[in-house]
Amino acid sequence: ARRAARQYPITLLLFDLLHLDGRSTLQLPFRQRRELLRELELKGPNWLTPPSYDADGAAVLAASREQGLEGVVAKRLDAVYQPGVRSPVWRKITDLMAQEVVIGGWRPGEGKRAGVVGALLLGIPQDGGLAFAGSVGTGFNDAELAVLTPRLKALARKRSPFVTEMPRERSKGALWVEPELVAEVVFRQWTPDGRMRFPAWRGLRPDKSPGEVRRVEQ
Structure with a gap:
């Protein structure tokens, strides 16, 4: 455990x-709870209270x-804490980017998605070929x-069109296709790899060719 830490x-x-000093603070407004938390000055080698902005x-x-974070969480200052409840007084606000991608393969769905696409394997052209850029299984x-x-089945090929390494869990059971279809997705940020x-899926882009696809930067 120490090595992992x-x-x-x-x-x-x-x-x-x-809770504070044995008493519940659930019914206090968020503004007051944050002030009490700030006054505790909780900061150490592995814990801290991040700033909040009104x-x-x-x-x-x-x-x-600018810092490459996913977004922010907005909270009503007068809201009490509601355990176990999805409340509209807290909202996660993300900053999404749109990216054109080339479809290089797909994985069949399961359950209600049996017989159709479960996830698409996506790439972005680079020098030397198609670089794997992730998979999408939501938004359809x-x-x-x-x-x-059926369009993907008609483009079937035996080998992967990706020239970069793929995670095994993504390539397992994948069906490869000729990299001819361009699509658009939205996403939160680029990972280091x-x-x-x-x-999330937005749709096909029949007006675009694979050679026109470029990576967008944050």
């Missing part, structure tokens, strides 16, 4: 205060984008899957 250091971020949310979101509707699946984080 040194190799993968973890920091506990304290965003809220639910105004100018657009500037905070822009700062998170039934009509799109009904059209997309050049893949899209949390991509």
Whole structure:
């Protein structure tokens, strides 16, 4: 455990205060809970209380984008804490980017998606060939899957079109296709190894050719 802690250091971020000195603070407004938390001055080698901002949310979101973060969480200052409840008084706001991609393969779906696409394997052209950029399995509707699946089957090939290494869990059971179809996805950010984080499907781009696809930068 100590070796893992040194190799993968973890920091506990304290965003809220639910109990203090043996008393519940759940019914206090968020503004007051945050003030009590700030007064505790909790900061150590592996824990800290991050700052909060009461105004100018657009500037905070822009700062998170510049630092490569996923976004921000906005909370009503007068809201009490509601355990186990998905409440509209807290909202996660993400800054999504759009990216054109080339489809290089797909994995069949399971359960309700049996017989159609479960996930698409996506790439971006680079010098030397198609670089793997991630997979997408969300954002489709039934009509799109009904059209997309036979189109992919018609483009079947035996070998992967990707020239970069793929995670085994992505390539296992994959069906490869000729890299001819261009699509568009939205995603949150690039990972250090050049893949899209949390991509979601937007649709095919018949107006684009694979040679026109370029990686967008944050």
